[in-house]
Amino acid sequence: MSVKDLITIGIFSAIYFVINLVVMVCGGITPLIWICMPPILSILCGVVYMLLVAKVQKNGAVLIMGLITGVIYVATGQFTLVLLLTFGAACIIAEIIRKITGYNNFKGNLLGYAFFSLGMIGSPLPIWIFREDFSNQMVSQGMPADYVDTLNAVTPTWLLTAMIIATFLLAFIGGLIGKRLLKKHFEKAGMI
Amino acid sequence: MTEHSNAIRLDPRTELLLLLMANIVAFTYSAPWIEFALIAALSILLTCCGCGKTAVKWLLSFGALVGIQYIVIPILPKVLVIMFSILTVYVRKLFPCFIIGSLIIKSTPVRFLIIALSKWHIPQKIIIPLSITLRYFPAIKEEYRYINDAMKMKKVKGGLKKLECTVVPLLMSATGTADELSAAAVTRGIENPVQKTCIVDLRLHVLDYLCFVIGCLFVLAANLA
Numbered sequence: 568m569s570v571k572d573l574i575t576i577g578i579f580s581a582i583y584f585v586i587n588l589v590v591m592v593c594g595g596i597t598p599l600i601w602i603c604m605p606p607i608l609s610i611l612c613g614v615v616y617m618l619l620v621a622k623v624q625k626n627g628a629v630l631i632m633g634l635i636t637g638v639i640y641v642a643t644g645q646f647t648l649v650l651l652l653t654f655g656a657a658c659i660i661a662e663i664i665r666k667i668t669g670y671n672n673f674k675g676n677l678l679g680y681a682f683f684s685l686g687m688i689g690s691p692l693p694i695w696i697f698r699e700d701f702s703n704q705m706v707s708q709g710m711p712a713d714y715v716d717t718l719n720a721v722t723p724t725w726l727l728t729a730m731i732i733a734t735f736l737l738a739f740i741g742g743l744i745g746k747r748l749l750k751k752h753f754e755k756a757g758m759i
Numbered sequence: 760m761t762e763h764s765n766a767i768r769l770d771p772r773t774e775l776l777l778l779l780m781a782n783i784v785a786f787t788y789s790a791p792w793i794e795f796a797l798i799a800a801l802s803i804l805l806t807c808c809g810c811g812k813t814a815v816k817w818l819l820s821f822g823a824l825v826g827i828q829y830i831v832i833p834i835l836p837k838v839l840v841i842m843f844s845i846l847t848v849y850v851r852k853l854f855p856c857f858i859i860g861s862l863i864i865k866s867t868p869v870r871f872l873i874i875a876l877s878k879w880h881i882p883q884k885i886i887i888p889l890s891i892t893l894r895y896f897p898a899i900k901e902e903y904r905y906i907n908d909a910m911k912m913k914k915v916k917g918g919l920k921k922l923e924c925t926v927v928p929l930l931m932s933a934t935g936t937a938d939e940l941s942a943a944a945v946t947r948g949i950e951n952p953v954q955k956t957c958i959v960d961l962r963l964h965v966l967d968y969l970c971f972v973i974g975c976l977f978v979l980a981a982n983l984a
Contacts, residue, residue, distance in 0.1 A: 570949050571941035573884060577891025578933045578940075584892070585899050611922075618930055622937075627884070635889050642778055643856060711844050713837065752927050758934050 572623045573631075579619045580635040586611055587636070591690075602691050602722060605734040609684035613741030614748045616680045621749065621759045624670035626662070629683060633658030649696070650689035657686030677742040684738035688731060694718065695727045766809025766866075771875035773967040774863050780974040781855035784981045793981050794851075800973065801858045810865050817858050824851045869894055874961050887949075891940065895933075902932055 590607055593600050600607075619628060637651050661679040668675025693701050702715050753759050784797060798821055805814035828847040832840055863872075869890050876886050906928050915924050 568884065569941075570887065570944055571937065573887040574891050574941045574944065575934070575937040577888030578895050578937050580888060581892045581895035581899060582929060582933060585896070614926060614930065618934070622934065631884065631888055634885060635892050638889065639892070641782065642860065643853070711840055713840070714844060748923065748927060752931070753934075756931070758931070 568623075568625050568627060572625060572628065575622050576619070576628055576631050577635070579615060579622075580632045580639075583612060583615050583632065584636050584639055586615065587687075602694075602726065602730060604690060605684065605687040605730060606737045608687050609681075609734050609738035610741040610744070612684070613680060613738070613743070613745035615745070616683060617676065617742060617745035617749055618753065618759075620665065620670065620676050620679070626666065629661045629665065629679070630658045633683075633686065649692050653689030653692065654686040657683050673746065677739060677746075680742045680745075681735050681738040684734050684741070685731065688734060691730075692727075694722050695724065767807050767966055768866065769808065769970065770961060770963050770967045771863070771867050771872045772879065773963065773970050774859060774867065775875070777970060777974050778856060778859045778863070780978050781859050784977050785852045785855055787978075787981045793977065794855075797855050797977055798858070800977070801855060801862075804970065805858065805862055808862060808866050810862060813861055813865060814858075817854070817861070821851070821854055824854075870957075871959065871961065874957050874959060877955075878961065887944075895936075898936070899929065902929055 587608060590600075590604055590611070616629075619632065633654055637654050640650060640654075661683040664675055664679040664682060668678070670676075698719070702719060705715050705718075706712060749759065781797070781801075784793070798818070802814040802818050805811070805817070824847050827843060828851070832843055832847065835843065872893075873886055873890050876889075877883075903925070906925055909928075910921065910924055915921055
């Protein structure tokens, strides 16, 4: 991997993280947006991912972007091991898919992106897997019981499945939007 | 980047460790007094490092949040309580991380961070993109301002249209910047495979160890109390 590739990855990670951050701040307002965050992100970030894999057609590009994003998440206080684990696993799967299908294969990249998007599921996942602990912890930290009750009421178990499927499917749409934008703007300008 | 001759300069490695510890304390904390003590300790640290103004700013906003939680929230209607609670509970918890983060950004040039990270034997493949990422955040903000102005001038309307008109130029300029930065880095010899030397003598001093010990005490206190 050349220095140029590394720098490209760095810059794209910054953009990816900023998009994440904007959605996440909105997610602070109501728990509903928080649960919708992975699907929303999978639509929004398609263009970033597609441009990155088009620019850096090499082994490890997605993994490094995921690692950097993860490190910054930890540094900004999103210290949840669940998120880091799902994020890492998603990036590794995406890398494997890219390796198998070839780096310039649009369908492969699309599938890789769908798995990459699943990584963000780790953010609201604790609601389901540690529901008891999570609710207690929130109350003891001083969140009003109403908020926690609302959160528990709007998150039955089927919603988790729905969220995963929605994230996966919307990632295809996001990837297609990304592809269209690349065609419309970047290929014409000769940037890919 | 503020440089003060009489201020202490901590090793970036210490600052990173402190950041990690602040994270741990923030997510295991049980008693408010630990949080207050941590904020106070960090403000003193910031003042000693020559970032007194920043420290005052953080203290004031922390005070405001605490004030909201204990004085304003009990008298608010329920709907507003939920919105404000997220602000006071979650944002307040992240304050230690914010404070150390601002210390790192204000007092540590990126090249120091790179030296420190390479002393931890983190591979160049991670260090280069990471330092670029950190450097690029302010650029995104600036870029966004220009794009916003341009959109206003061209009278771009509608949410989706606006989104497209923001993201595409952002990515365009990002690819341009990547080319420029890599040309600059290669010119300066970043691809030279030999072990790089540096003029800065980066070592852990007594103060670094002191900060480290105080940080450990906070982690212990948070876990025991």
